[in-house]
Amino acid sequence: MGIAKRKMNKPLRIGIAKRGMNKRGISPLIGYVLLIVGMLSVSVLVYGWLKTYVPQEKIECSEGVSLFVKDIECTKNITNSEIKLILNIKNNGLFNVDGFLIHATNDSVQKLATIDLSSYGGGANEIILFNEGRVPLKPSEEEGYLFEIGSNLNDIKTIEIIPAKFEIVKGKKRFTSCGSAKITDVVNCV
Numbered sequence: 723m724g725i726a727k728r729k730m731n732k733p734l735r736i737g738i739a740k741r742g743m744n745k746r747g748i749s750p751l752i753g754y755v756l757l758i759v760g761m762l763s764v765s766v767l768v769y770g771w772l773k774t775y776v777p778q779e780k781i782e783c784s785e786g787v788s789l790f791v792k793d794i795e796c797t798k799n800i801t802n803s804e805i806k807l808i809l810n811i812k813n814n815g816l817f818n819v820d821g822f823l824i825h826a827t828n829d830s831v832q833k834l835a836t837i838d839l840s841s842y843g844g845g846a847n848e849i850i851l852f853n854e855g856r857v858p859l860k861p862s863e864e865e866g867y868l869f870e871i872g873s874n875l876n877d878i879k880t881i882e883i884i885p886a887k888f889e890i891v892k893g894k895k896r897f898t899s900c901g902s903a904k905i906t907d908v909v910n911c912v
Contacts, residue, residue, distance in 0.1 A: 781889055783900035786816030789885045792864060796878060796911035805878060805911055807839070807869040811859075815885075815903070818858035821851035823884040823899055824869075826909070828877050835882035835906070843869040849886055849897075858887075878909045 793810035813819050824843070825835035840850050850867065852859040859865055871878070885900040 779891075781891055781896050781898045783885070783887055783889070783898050783903065784817050787819060787885050787887060787900045787903050788813070788815035789819060789822060789883060789903065789905060790814040791881075791883065791905060791907050794881075794907060794909055796909050798877070798911040803873040803876070805871040805873075805875060807842075807871060807878065807881075807909070807911075808866065809869070809881075810864055810866045811883070812864040813859045813861050815861060817887070818860050819852065819885045820858045820888050821849050821855070821886045823849055823886060825882045826875075826878045827880045827882075828875050830879045832879075835880060837875065839869050839871070839881070842871045843867050878911055880906055880908050882906050 790812045791809055792812045793808070795808040797806045798804070799806075811822070824839045826837045826839050827835045828837065838848050840848050843850055852865055882904060883906075884904045887898050887900065888895050889898045890896075
């Protein structure tokens with residue numbers, strides 16, 4: 723009888739051998755979960771780091787910034803097709819202006835001026851600075867510019883001028899183009 727009692731007190735354990743196999747099946751799942759959690763945490767860290775490189779506030783020019791093209795003279799040499807453009811620009815705004823961006827079109831139907839003329843007038847990096855960047859153009863002052871375009875373009879139909887300033891933002895000097903003060907003029911080369 724002693725033997726029979728032992729067998730009854732002992733619980734029946736079915737699937738002990740399968741229990742080890744089940745643990746192996748769970749560990750790849752845990753690995754994938756840890757991999758996904760790790761990638762999400764790295765992406766959150768990278769996003770936070772890259773966010774510091776994007777400017778938070780938009781830099782805009784003051785409301786009273788304005789330039790006026792007082793005179794335009796465009797001559798085209800018939801023999802070699804060289805174009806010379808002379809502009810007399812006046813600051814008719816309330817604030818100093820440090821320079822301007824100038825672009826042109828060679829088609830009267832074209833709405834957006836895409837041809838950069840700054841390199842033909844002594845400018846660098848698509849901007850022309852007044853007085854070679856030493857002194858800004860004060861209100862009511864004028865300055866003349868010569869653009870020797872040569873025979874690179876067939877013709878110039880319109881010019882687009884955007885005033886530019888250096889604004890102080892958080893103690894740093896930042897370049898700002900004043901797109902709201904853009905002026906467009908029609909040019910007739912003779």
